[in-house]
Amino acid sequence: MSKQPKPLPHPSQNFTQRKTKILSQLSVPEEEYTDLSPKGSVDVGIRDLIDEINARDGLVTTSSCAGRVSVYLEGPCKSTTSATASNEDDEAGVRSSSAGGKGGGEWLFVSHDPISTLSVELEKGYEGLFGLRPLQGREGEEQEEGRMVHFKFEPMILHVLTASHSHAQKVIQAGMEAGFRETGAVSLLSRQDEDHNPIVAVRSMGLSFESLIGVEDGAGTRKAVVGSGYLNRVVNNSEKLFKENEKRIGRFREALKAAFEEGSKKKEGWEDADARRERKRLEGLRRKEELQRQKEVETKAGDDGVQSSLEVILEPPEVL
Structure with missing residues (x-):
């Protein structure tokens, strides 16, 4: 006889109260809902996934991003030699960046959809879309000091509050199977405390991409430091990453469904x-x-x- 999987523990009262509070915030009509992220609301691309997760006993999402492409001007307190922006997600439901406000930086462009879908905005060209003056001369000739402008693609990231270690392990398993290789618990105690609710971050740094594309000089003029051909290449690369990100999101939905299937961990066709x-x-x-x-x-x-x-x-x- 095959061994039956151990049933998941029943969510504690503490978890249930926290979940109820989070869901009450998400139930606000979309036109009225806001958070501290640049977009200010739950991404349409993963709204169904969020609803599926929150419908499961023992799980509730605390922050989410379906994936995005952004252009930002780093803050003055940030080293101009750094090519990486600090991104942290907290339980309040925000994905923030030092380049997006904490360090005095500024978002020049943010989209949770491929740039190719923004037909009206594209009429201005990539430089115009990103708020940059076109490159003067050849690439690499401008050695001007100033705050750097970054182009970045970030894949989906989810933070899921779980009712127990067992619930957390299932979410981690689903994330890893779907290709989100850096999935793991970001809040985990060694003891099996029923009042402890681990938070799992579903993420993949392997799909992230970043490039320096501009600079703001001392006069406040934002200039491209690369030509139109290079901008076209980085945008095309982000289009490919959006497609791969969408595939992994689909795999994650299926893997999570299989992991929490009642009475069995079996997937269709597995024995x-x-x-x-x-x-x-x-x-x-x-x-x-x-x-x-x-x-x-x-x-x-x-x-x-x-x-x-x-x-x-x-x-x-x-x-x-």
């Missing part, structure tokens, strides 16, 4: 070791019976052939 052994045994018996029947048919056919030959030889010749 445990005992079931596989029984199937192989029955298949072996069927093959043995088929071979036996085939042998009997061949033997009978051979006997009939010999008998017919003897009848021809022993039959007396016709009298003419």
